[in-house]
Amino acid sequence: MEKARLIYEGKAKKVFATGDETLLIVSYKDDATAFNGQKRGTIAGKGVINNRMSNALMRLLEKKGVPTHFVKELNDRETLVKKVAIVPLEVIVRNISAGSFSVRYGVEEGIVFSAPTVEFSYKNDALGDPLLNEDHALALGLADRKELEEIRTYALTIDRILQGFWLSCGVTLVDFKLEFGRLPDGSIILADEISPDTCRLWDSATGKKLDKDRFRRDLGGVEDAYREIMERLEQNPEAAE
Numbered sequence: 001m002e003k004a005r006l007i008y009e010g011k012a013k014k015v016f017a018t019g020d021e022t023l024l025i026v027s028y029k030d031d032a033t034a035f036n037g038q039k040r041g042t043i044a045g046k047g048v049i050n051n052r053m054s055n056a057l058m059r060l061l062e063k064k065g066v067p068t069h070f071v072k073e074l075n076d077r078e079t080l081v082k083k084v085a086i087v088p089l090e091v092i093v094r095n096i097s098a099g100s101f102s103v104r105y106g107v108e109e110g111i112v113f114s115a116p117t118v119e120f121s122y123k124n125d126a127l128g129d130p131l132l133n134e135d136h137a138l139a140l141g142l143a144d145r146k147e148l149e150e151i152r153t154y155a156l157t158i159d160r161i162l163q164g165f166w167l168s169c170g171v172t173l174v175d176f177k178l179e180f181g182r183l184p185d186g187s188i189i190l191a192d193e194i195s196p197d198t199c200r201l202w203d204s205a206t207g208k209k210l211d212k213d214r215f216r217r218d219l220g221g222v223e224d225a226y227r228e229i230m231e232r233l234e235q236n237p238e239a240a241e
C-alpha cells in the first residue's frame, strides 16, 4: 500500500490517504509537544517506539475482542489503519491520581483509586481540550447516548486488559487517553495511538516514570525511558505477534 497524499499533519503523526479510500497510513514523528503545544521538542527514536508499541497493544486488544483501527505495520514508523470519523472526545481513564486530576482537585499524585475513573475532554486544540460531561457531549452533538455508553464500556475493558499486561511487565498503568472513531457502518472502534505519549507508566518497584512526563517536567533521561518501556513490552511473551 502506497502513501497517496498527505491529508493531515498533527503534533505527533502525519496521516496519508492511500489508494483504498477505507484505509489510511499514519506516520509517527519524533516531535513532542506538551501543554497544548506551548512546549515543543524532539525525542529521538520516539516515533519508532510509539508506532511499534501502539501496534503491539492494539493487536493484544484485538485478540481480547476490542475492535481497533490497526491493520498492518508497514515499517518502523508507518502503519496502515482503518479510516474512521474521529469522535472528538479525549477519553481519559485513571487508576491512580496524577497530572491534571491532581492539579484540578488539589490532591497528591499516587493515590490508588478503588475503581477506575473515566472522563471526557472535548478534542479541540483552540479551546485547550476542555473537560466535559456526557450531557455536554450530547448537547454538542459529539456522540449519541448509545455511543457514549459503548465508548465508556470499551475504555474500562481496555483499562482492565492493559493494566494486567503492564503489571506482568513490572509496570503500573496510572492513566491514559484514548480516541475512538466511527466506521462507515456506524460502529465504534479504537483509533489513534496507545504509547508513552498517551499513557502514564510507572516502574512498579521504584515508581520511576517511563513516559512523556519526563519530557513535560524536564526530568531528563527521556529517550532512555522510552527505550526502557519498549524493552519491557518486548520481553513480555503476551506482546508477541
Ligand code: ADP
Pocket (backbone or CB within 6 Å): 008, 009, 010, 011, 012, 013, 014, 015, 024, 069, 081, 082, 083, 084, 085, 086, 179, 181, 191, 192, 193
Ligand atoms: P493531533 O491532531 O492531536 O496533533 P496527531 O499528531 O497524533 O494528533 O495526529 C493524528 C490525527 O489522526 C489525530 O487528529 C487523530 O485523531 C487522527 N486519527 C487517528 N487515527 C485515525 C483513524 N484511524 N482515522 C482517522 N483519523 C485518525
Ligand code: UDP
Pocket (backbone or CB within 6 Å): 090, 092, 098, 099, 100, 101, 129, 175, 176, 177, 197, 198, 199, 200, 212
Ligand atoms: N493525555 C494525552 N493527550 C492529551 C491529554 C492527556 O495523551 O491531550 C494523556 C496523558 O499522557 C495522561 C492522561 O492522558 O496519560 C491524563 O492526562 P492529564 O489529564 O492528567 O493531563 P496532563 O497532565 O497531561 O495535562
